[in-house]
Amino acid sequence: MKEFEYRVISEKNELVEKLSKLKDFIDSQTFKALPYEDRILLIDQKYMMQRYAEVLVRRIERFKNV
DSSP states (O other): OOHHHHHHHHHHHHHHHHHHHHHHHHTSHHHHTSOHHHHHHHHHHHHHHHHHHHHHHHHHHHHTTO
């Protein structure tokens, strides 16, 4: 495996870990106590992180095809 492929896999793993923590936070009472705009921004962030993770997964899948 090439060095950049290891970096992409590491990036995806770190992102998935952060995304998991964000999802847990969104399920918490602390999140529910935040102002509306902050909650919306965090939900948007979660969506973007999910999409980013999906792109990284697709890139990793292509490593196997090259």
